[in-house]
Amino acid sequence: MPEVNVYQRMFEREREARKQAEELLETMSLELYDAYSQLKKSSDEVFAIFRSVTDGIVTFNQTGTIESLNPAIERIFGYSENVLKGQDIRVLLPQNKLDFELDDEFWVDRCSEAQPKFATQGINAHGQIFDMELSASKSSQAGKDFYVWVIRNTSQIRNVERKMAVSQRLEAIGQLAAGLSHEINTPIQYVHENVKFLRDAFKATEEVLVRVEREFSSAGSYPTPGFEESFRQICSETQWDFFRKEIPIALYETLYGSKRVTSIVQAIRDFAHPGASEMSSLDLNKAITSAVTLAANHWRTLGEIVTDLDRSLPNITCHVSEINQVILNLLINACDAIAEARAANPDRLGKIVFRTWQEGNMAKLSITDSGVGIKRENLERIFTLFFTTKAVGKGTGQGLAIAHSIVVERHNGNIDVVSQLGEGATFIVSLPIQPLGDVPPGDVVPSGGSE
């Protein structure tokens, strides 16, 4: 029965093959199971992370419809997941933020490498507006684009930053306080001395008058022939010529001194301005003159200050006390750089040049010093908080960082530095004359607060 044998062998082979296939299948399904378990585990992990991070994450499609969100979004905005899903992403933004399009240009502009996140504002379920930091990214899945926003509520951080800025302003004024008392003491000294002189001068004048009167009354209604002689005698005894020459000068100097004190007090008042929440109008040129007055004792022994100010520069709308602070910080920084240069070489003349000019809708201010300059490797770091190359006790490394934050974040301006080591440095500040559309908030209601 060869045929039976053949079938037998065939069957055997089939069975063998089937067994192998079954084994293979089992191995594969085991692998698949493992892979699935792995996948589920990591997806659970990702989901858990997604749910537990304190930053809010929200995704939406090309039309702006919200597809998913994490509990942090619920916490930050006060809406529940069910309510938000399917809503337009714009419900999370206050009225004035709705003007952007969700097109590519927006992402390219806002989320370039250089600026992966930006500060803006959100609005919560109770209608309260708060500061937030937003980083956005765009992905594609199955040929469809979708967007991810990561949102952080920064109103608390903002408050801390603002407090720091205020305390730094006080520190800057404190640095000036000792110098200011000198600035005020000097005119007070000569005003005081001149008033005492004028008191003596009045006594002399009185004496001259009384004696002349006596001459008249003893001589009748008109002077006797000897009157001229006795008048000369009176004048010489009372030092009248001296007083007559000195009185007008003393008066002039007294007025000058009191004007000087007034201008110093005015400058202090400008700078101590309690940082109103609303923007108001500021004459940048005047602000520079005030800063120069305030810091006079700081720079007078170092060299000279030259101001080359564009008198036709329009007033800018800004947070006045903050911009004053920026100018003062830059000026103190320039003085310190010159002092450092002069410590190494006392003959080196110090010079600070302030310039203002207009460029389109921007007001520009530059301050150039003949100080030590900035090392190339430090150029990028000088605006970092607490970065300082100064000796302990000479600076806390807050001045420039706060200047940067005020100009860039609060005013949508720009601050640049150009420096050649050993040659000095120039800081250039650009500020919009009128605030741009995206105005940083004046006073922020922290989330959870009441309006």
Add this chain to the structure above:
Amino acid sequence: MSSSSNVRPSIIFVDDDPMLLSSTRRRLTLVARNWDLHFADSGAAALEICKGVVPSAVVTDMRMPGMDGAVLLKEIQRYFPESIRIIFSGQTDQDALIQAHSVAHSILAKPCDADQIYQALQLSLEIQSRLGDPEIRRFVTSGRTIPVSTSSIFDILSLLREPDVSPKKIGESVRNDLGLYAYILKIINSSHFGMRSPVCDIDQAILLLGASQLRTIVCGLKLAHALSPTLDKNLCTEVLETGILRAQKVLQLVQKHGKPKMFSDECYIASLFQDFGKLVLSVSAGSRYLQIIEHSRHQASSLVDLEREAFRCTHAEVGAYLLSLWSFPSSVIRSICRHEDLQSSVQEEPETVEDFVRIASTR
């Protein structure tokens, strides 16, 4: 330069503010008629004036462009050691001012009357004109050496190193060194500390200064002055102990008359520092002065006569001079300056500090 009193003293005022100079000139023209006044708007200009005039005193602002006040006074100290050096400043940086004390005899704070400047300086100039020996005059005015003993400097510094040292303990230590005692009073009574009335109580002075400023002062002394090796220990003890005895007698007397604390404080230091000039002379003339003291013990002639013969002035005048430079109250200066003047009669009813100290000393 002649020391006779009929020569008009030349005073140079230095300030970079033209208005300040102008107002000072105007007032002093009326107040200080016996002075030759010179005005300079910078340290360099002041030194230029010095080429033609030997200054009796230089009164300078502290902060000026170019050469600052302290640097100018160092130059003056170097080239004109017998010129009186005063800082007239509107500055409020206490540490810088305390450091300036090592070169300035006194520091006047702006605002300050021209009359005040005149009175303070005029008293010193008057006493200075009585110091007949130019060497002594130069030595005392230069201020390079002041009668503070090295050991008390180190004692105070080690005390200040202890974490919780009490002001009382520091006070006890300072009391043992008349030179240091006077020097601390000089600083606390400088007008930049803004005391309404002179501080004569050393404990109060130490409290007001605090440990860190005290350290600055003592370190400054250590650095700025070549501490005198000729300060005789026995003489120091003698001057100190007789001073304390006299001061206690004066206090009893003053208390009997029910005088206010300010007055009794002044009497106290006037009697305590009565012989301070002996220490000043001993650092100025060294062993020569010790020999004179020795002679006066064995010979018939009095110490004062021997001093006059050797130095053309007495320790009373020398002590009063240095303390007047250090802005001690004028009542105290007068009492010290005249304490050897036997012709002054004792009042039946004592009134001034001088009267009280004189009575206490003769009893």
